[in-house]
Amino acid sequence: MLDFAIETAHAAGRLLRARVGQRRTLTFKGDIDIATDADLASEALIVAAIRNSYPDHNIVAEEGGGQRTGSPFTWVIDPIDGTTNYAQGFPYFSVSIALLREGQLWAGVVYDPSQDELFAAQRGEGTRLNGRVQVSSCDRLIDALCSTGFPYDRSTVADNNLAEFSRVLPLAREIRRAGSAALELAYVACGRLDAHWEKRLKPWDSAAGALLVREAGGRVSASGGGDWAPDSPDLLASNGHIHEELARALSAES
Ligand code: IPD
Ligand code: CA
Ligand code: CA
16 A cells, blocks of 8 residues: 555656646635645545545545545545645645554655655655665754744634744754645654654644654654644654653743
């Protein structure tokens, strides 16, 4: 099933690459939360492929193309993670496909069509980007390149990550807000980033990337250090070495 996910993510990525720079049709899901015609086309391609190969599996897809069957297997799909970037032609976005078995992470693929980089993991078998990859060895937050993100409802909810951002900024080497949580998690998995945290994520943003991080030797938890599951909105993923220090900063205990 991992090979199927890889092939399908490549196909969706080809579709996205072919449409980059074309005139977009936008649908507004909120004031700043958009979906483009390309999100819908990418999702339709992925959902059709799953229905064709695994018709009895559950599908959870961001733009609503899912199905509930009662199968132990659930595909969790973000057809474009980083839609705001994609719509602007800013080349940092991804296709994210995760497979859960009985609610547990089983396989995950994050594909970056701009760089033609495909990150893939199967539970217990490590994370691959061409060959096997590992998280970084950085062991002090002050030496760490971290990333984060902010929810679309940031203007109306208190839990909008601004307080956490202000606390971590003076303690880390740098913080990026690149705009695709799935791809940022893939970057933690291969050591380009030392950690990523975010509040109010959806399973399609985080599931595949979280498996990439764990299978590359990193750690995934809630931002305060507690348990994380694929339906948890609050996530801290790191190389493991800086996890406690960052969790303390995020939960204001430092
Ligand atoms: C968003 C991106 C962004 C993150 C948001 C997500 P979308 O997903 O992952 O980096 O900060 O929380 O909703 O809307 O581009 O699929
Ligand atoms: Ca997303
Ligand atoms: Ca999306």
